[in-house]
Amino acid sequence: MTHDEGVAAARAAVARVDPAAVGAAFVVSLATRRLDLRSALGSYAVGRHLPEHPFRQGMAGCRVCGLYERDTPISVTELDHERRTWGGVRHEDPRYVAFDLTEFLSTPQPVPGERDVALCRSVLAALRALPPATTAAKAGPALRMVPGNKHERDVLLEILGYCGILQTDAHRGFADGFVEHDDRAQRNTDLAYPIRWWKAGDGVNDTNVARFLAVA
Incomplete structure (x- = not known):
């Protein structure tokens, strides 16, 4: 993804998510150890105010979001492993936000008991x-x-x-x-x-x- 594609993908995924659903999934994840469900709240929290913006060179990548103009390719398999094994480790990366929330939207969303x-x-x-x-x-x-x-x-x-x-x-x-x-x-x-x-x-x-x- 280019910088602009990563930001656009994250913003689009966030716009499709029901905030109550990611909160409920987080609560359910605590007892069930469904770390893929837990991850979505972190991605939503980071991405919900991510602004549309042009690339602005910072200390490392874009000073706003951290992406490079054209980033090194990232393995979807690796992202999914991180999501399911630890509950995500790249919540601040717009590419992960987009991936995580898109996967969440395709998963049955639980109701806490x-x-x-x-x-x-x-x-x-x-x-x-x-x-x-x-x-x-x-x-x-x-x-x-x-x-x-x-x-x-x-x-x-x-x-x-x-x-x-x-x-x-x-x-x-x-x-x-x-x-x-x-x-x-x-x-x-x-x-x-x-x-x-x-x-x-x-x-x-x-x-x-x-x-x-x-x-x-």
Whole structure:
């Protein structure tokens, strides 16, 4: 894909998605370990405010979205493996947003049951109860009620960050607007923007819980 094709594909996929459906799929994914369902919320959160824009050279690729004018081809098989194995690892890449949400739209979309909602509430309660200095990198063990491994829980936290459910005043995620690629401050951690900056003292944003998950 060229830069313009990648951006157009992501925007088109986002426009077709029901926000309530991706939130419901995320909630269901917690108990079922359906990581392909979990991934869609991260892609939707990042892509929902992605603007139409021309390529603008930045520190690496486009300063707005991170794509190059003509990017290296990416394997759909690889993207699907990442989606199903970890819940996605490239939510900030418009090409992944387009792929992930297109796949989601072709999948039967589940409705959360009481058990699913209760587990999601337990996750949020566990995050609220962490000591204030706990970083996102150390928050994973508190989420052991969610079936899965460390890498899956890291992606779970990243998705909550993309939604602005976990955020800081300076690093607010994508809930209210698109954060340009060059403005996603780097830090020596594998965690994605903005969750790399989060500490438990910053809390859980209940406005964004209601916006994306409707389990408050």
